[in-house]
Amino acid sequence: MDFKALKGKPVLGICYGLQLIAHQLGGEVKKAEKREYGRASIRLLNNTPLFQGLPSEFNVWMSHSDVVTKLPEGFERVAESSNSSNAAIQSSDGMVYGVQFHPEVSHTENGKKILANFIFNICKAQPSWSMDNYAEQAVEEIRREAGSRKALCAVSGGVDSTVAAVLTKKAIGDNLTCVFVNHGLLRKNEAEEVLRIYREELKLPNLIYIDAAERFLNKLKGVKDPEEKRKVIGREFAEIFEEVNSRYGPFELLVQGTLYPDVIESGESRAGAARIKTHHNVGGMPKGIRFKLIEPLRQLYKDEVRLLAEKLGIPPEITRRHPFPGPGLAARVIGEVTGKKLRICREASHIVEEELKKAGLYDKVWQAFAVVGDDKATGVKGDERSYGYIVTIRVVESEDGMTANWVKLPNELLEKIANRITNEVEEATWVTYAITHKPPSTIEPQ
Template sequence: MSNKETVIVLDFGGQYNQLIARRVRECNVYCEILPYTVDIQKIKDIAPKGIIFTGGPNSVYDETSPHYTPEIFKLGIPILGICYGCQLMAYSLGGVVTPATDNSSSEYGKTETQYNTDDVLFKGLPESGISWMSHRDYISEVPEGFSVTATTAVCPTAAMSCPDKKLYGVQFHPEVNHTENGKSMLKSFLYDVCECKGEWKMESFIDTTVAQLKEQIGDKGVVLGLSGGVDSSVAAALLSKAVGKQLTCVFVDQGLMRKDEGDFVEETFTKLFDMNFVRINCQDEFLSKLKGVVDPEKKREIIGTEFYKVFWGKIRESYGSGFFAQGTIYPDRIESGKGDAAKIKTHHNQVGIPEDIKFESVIEPLKDLFKDEVREVGEKLGIPHQLVWRQPFPGPGLGVRVIGEVTAEKVHILQEADAILRDEMDKCGYSEQMSQFFAVLPGVKTVGVMGDARTYDELVAIRAVTTDDFMTADWAKIPYEILGRVSNRIINEVEHVNRVVYDITSKPPGTVEWE
């Protein structure tokens, strides 16, 4: 661990573990998420300024549920327990956690809460407010030395504290937006209890990372696979700032990107940044492999395999030495606290290197950042807004937005239709209101009348959703007049399209993508 001041989020299987860490970082304090299975010696080695216990779905009095050694409370490090973490603190230190025998003791959702504003967490806040609860068990008796600092109509211990030992617990979730003044409560813990200085800022991150990259790379080369996505683009910009022409970015353009996107990526990184940019145009090869293939999983497999072959084939030719860089970000490598296995997730940003290619090591300059922090770094490095805020785009590209067999003609039709949709959304200022929007070519032909003549041509579907986390999503309520303009332009400007439809399916039961 570096010498930056750090707060640890100890994950007991809570659904909000990443959200807690992001809220801490929003207070300009660096934060790491560790699974509850981590050895206490690692925590001692990190020497954090504070520790936060997450929530979790279990009951603390069930000995098979996640627990942690009581030794952690003797380290003298400030600890904040949230929900299950609060109950675990109480249970571990001699308090009583009681199971709800009926619904009268459980709470879910927005709950009127009374606060003791003499407590450091609630100082300066209103004496009552809404907090977000999600629990069945409750703390019926706090440990010795603790006092109750918040209550609700049915929860006798909505918060507790032991200032002498710097131990605090809240039954509710201050990290969610539904809890009024929740961020202020977390900030009080970080600054008034943990005595953090708030040194985690993107400007200092950039300066520190660039210096570290210069030292690590020295006079050797580094290769990065640039996809044009946010993560790899920001990683490329950071490396360029650090080592300039020692960086080679290899961009595989398989011809399945949005209209002119490959040209935009090339122009951005050749004009704005100092690096070697290698573009491999290989649409014909990809389309030949996809000929006759209609199954979406088979298409994904072919595109992934061909990409791997093209990319590493180019590396073998000229660049198989020095360092290999990739755009891994923090969520890609977080160990889950759910279950005892605690395995690291496999993610597309963590690429497998063929055994015959020997780099000195892998460089991951963004490995400590969440997505919103990556975007902030990108903005500060001068990457165009359009690229920094690029919407999620499937790895196989338009290969899975053309339903059925993928051909050059179908890709062209979809690129043109999608470009019109984006142009209209940008002109009316509606782009910022949607999480994702795109066109789909379902492979359905319909009868139409154009210029008094019968047509039998392609149908284009429009998909647009709003969501906070992409786990669930609602279809976007785009005004009819905007949809009308989009439809009119696509039909008039894109050859072989005579009908446009709008997808009004939420997730679930649908998914965001069609394939």
């Protein structure tokens, strides 16, 4: 980074950004004696416009193994934690700031306020963005990019692809063809419900339904690696779109509901970014695919897409539905996707969702589902020994999916869920509960 070129302009370094500022301006960065991963408490030491209006001590989210041990000349520390004496720094001219924690994640208290202080108080920016403006701009951009060309939009029943389809419909009308592919990895009764909404309520243009369940499951036979499963699914989708193109096209454009977290986790947000997992929207498609991609939601987070969906009049059956991975239940079946494991995962997940809805908790959590792998355990059913699958329940709360906390469900509810799964799902003998945050884990197991 060329700080000379930025002289006189506000700069905020976050986590590694703080370390980069210190290193390039003459400070020192060393390996920490104790790494900081997760929740930490920071204490404010000096007045700074970055922390204006904040309490003197609050919790933040740390994720670092190096620390700044010596500040550059002309800098002072403005906050500390138990493991980071320089948890936040600022330059004497009030133009350069650095924080060792992550204000952008929901786990950090006052994170939005810190970013707002920097943007509006320090940078003097004027707020002009709104979801209404975004919708109008997205429609105009799609219309400009598409022109008179025909577009194909893959819709899944999720809020992301549905919003992308509705925006594109507004932009190009009947030049849009929507295709809903049932890859056999959907939730219970999902295909029927989604088709009804698409046909009767949203009236998506030129809707094509393809039942490709057997085709996908055959391709997934013997595939155990999660990355390879995602790529197999991505390639199969691409082949189906090519077939649709040959039969109903030609189409030059492919519309996808890619979100910003998908881009980040696939390592495509910037050069050299680490890949956490490949998303079928951004990493599973073959390099030679000949559609030009339109991704109107690529800069949005899930909570923003839901707001946009409500403004577009999309029914709550879709807007309030929990996020679902592109590879479907293949992301929740660990190891090879077999018919038996898929059925167990689908039925158990349905029970989890049903019980949360009965308890009035479904809309209060981010995601709730079941996971099944190859591990088995002994149980007793009908006074007989039963050797069946271990089902793991995952329930998390989050604002944007970038970070998440596991939810402490009431013991009575967990017991009810476990009893229903072991009684109603054949070959499920044990039920466990995942109690790991994101990070260090991801929300989905694969």
